[in-house]
Amino acid sequence: EKIVFVTGNAGKFAEIKEILASVGIEAVQEKGDYPEIQADDLEPIAAASAKAAADDLKIPVLVDDSGIFIKALNGFPGPYSRFVEDHLGNPRVLKLMENETNRDAYFKTVIAFCEPRKEPLTFSGIVEGKIAFEERGDEGFGFDPIFDYNGKTFGELGIEFKNTISHRKRALDKFIEWVKTV
Numbered sequence: 001e002k003i004v005f006v007t008g009n010a011g012k013f014a015e016i017k018e019i020l021a022s023v024g025i026e027a028v029q030e031k032g033d034y035p036e037i038q039a040d041d042l043e044p045i046a047a048a049s050a051k052a053a054a055d056d057l058k059i060p061v062l063v064d065d066s067g068i069f070i071k072a073l074n075g076f077p078g079p080y081s082r083f084v085e086d087h088l089g090n091p092r093v094l095k096l097m098e099n100e101t102n103r104d105a106y107f108k109t110v111i112a113f114c115e116p117r118k119e120p121l122t123f124s125g126i127v128e129g130k131i132a133f134e135e136r137g138d139e140g141f142g143f144d145p146i147f148d149y150n151g152k153t154f155g156e157l158g159i160e161f162k163n164t165i166s167h168r169k170r171a172l173d174k175f176i177e178w179v180k181t182v
């Protein structure tokens with residue numbers, strides 16, 4: 001089985017490819033960049049992107065919209081995570097968190113599946129952790145070096161471990177369960 005995964009993010013695709021391969025699904029990357037809608041949560045963003053890509057490519061597609069939600073910042077950057085990574089980066093997120101004692105945060109992924117001219121389906125997953133006080137580790141991507149999971153960052157833990165407990169794994173597991181039923 002093959003499925004086209006629309007993403008321009010290489011780190012994300014590497015994780016997805018491995019998770020899907022473990023259940024016998026081959027993910028093929030399509031880098032097409034579709035405009036993203038703005039919304040307060042990831043579900044409608046992922047759904048709209050999947051619909052746009054499926055209708056344009058005329059094939060079934062998966063997309064992944066993810067973000068990091070920081071409690072002390074009322075959930076920021078959440079759906080604005082890409083903008084924050086591109087324009088501020090981890091050092092300035094840490095700066096914003098400098099005087100915060102509540103370090104709670106979670107990553108969330110919404111996987112959206114859509115077939116041409118059909119309605120998208122979404123599957124979500126989260127993983128809870130803490131914002132570290134400094135960047136640690138050089139594995140993974142994006143916010144991984146500042147996301148502390150039981151004492152080590154995702155940047156230190158690496159993708160093999162991350163892929164067993166991550167937001168992305170949990171969302172994909174729900175998709176995989178659904179696929180088995182169709």
Ligand code: ITT
Nearest residue numbers: 007008009064065066067081082085141142143144
């Ligand atoms: P596509 O939309 O092309 O898939 P993107 O990089 O725009 O790629 P997102 O909007 O889903 O992807 O991601 C929002 C930001 O969060 C972006 O800067 C990512 O690098 C980062 N991010 C997403 N998943 C992550 C993860 O598992 N670990 C660390 N950072 C992550």
Ligand code: NA
Nearest residue numbers: 036065066082
């Ligand atoms: Na995106």
